[in-house]
Amino acid sequence: MPDITELDAFLASASVADEVFALRPDYRALLIAADGIEPGAGDDAGEALLVRAEEWARRATAGTPVEQLPHIAAWRDAFRGFGAKPQRTRTSVEALTRRAVTGLPRINRLTDLYNAISVLHQLPIGGENLRNYAGAPRLIRATGDEPFDTVAGGEPAIEHPETGEVIWCDDAGVTCRRWNWRQGRRTQLTDATSAVLFILDVLDPMTDDELETAADELAGQLRRLGSDVVTTRRLIARPSTQEPR
Known part of the structure; x- marks a missing residue:
């Protein structure tokens, strides 16, 4: 049986920099850690969840442009706050919602x-292989020196974030660029992953109750x-508003 105290200690080590809260005081991160997962490919329950998400997206966007859905609009504003252009750099939930209209990918x-739940609950979710972390997960504004393990032109590559960009990182480098735009290769989920970290990124107008429902x-x-x-799980919020858990 996996040791939940180790998961709790890992989550307790996570942090969000004051500079990020200065950018968006309404930001909250809900982290979920899990262990003991039996590795495997897609299954029938996951397929049903994906279909449900696709149907939701078609209904939600039938009369409303994707970029005007409330939480997506809030994230577009947050991206502008650190210099990203949301028309070219779409938050993960916007990209998935757009894809869901015609069909979400089937990966593992x-x-x-988490792709399906991201669409259904309209919040960005990052999924990471917990065993590949080097130290604590941290949300910071980048210096520009942090390495990002990615793919460019079909080949492995190391890139670097822009100075001031909001990034998730650990001791080895960037795990996700531009808050929740693109995840790195080192911590990506595979068919063999058995321990995971999920990061649920939240802004107003999403409520804490809605966040807990998704979690x-x-x-x-x-x-x-x-x-x-x-x-x-652990909720990280601006210190003056954070509730004890």
Whole structure:
């Protein structure tokens, strides 16, 4: 049985820099860690969740442009705050919602699961292989020197964020650029992943209750992926507004 105290300690080490809260005081990150997942490819339950998300996206965008959906609009504003152009650099939930209208990709059961929940609950979610982390996850504004392990032109490449860009990182470098735009290769989920970190990024007008509903569904889906799965979570918010957990 996986040790939940180790997961709790890992989440306790995570942090969000004051400079990020200065940019968006309404920002909250809900982190979910899980271990004991039985590795595998896509499954029927994940397929049903993807279909549900696709149907939701078609209904939601039938009379409203994607960029005007409330949480997507808030994230577009946040991206402008650190110099990103949302027309060219789309937050992950906007990119997925646009794709969902014609069909979401089928990748592996962990990725399929969080992509579907991201669309259904309209919030950016990052999925990371917890065992490939080097130290604590941190959300900071980049110096521009941090390495980002990615693919360019079909080949492995090391890039660097722009100075002031909002990035998730650990001791080895960037794990996700531009808040929730593009994840790195080192911590990406695969068919063999058994321990995961999910990062749910939230801005107003999404409420804490709506966030917890999304987190509950994600955790419930994770627990069906093995008889020994354990999950734990932590909310990080601006210190003056953070509730004790």
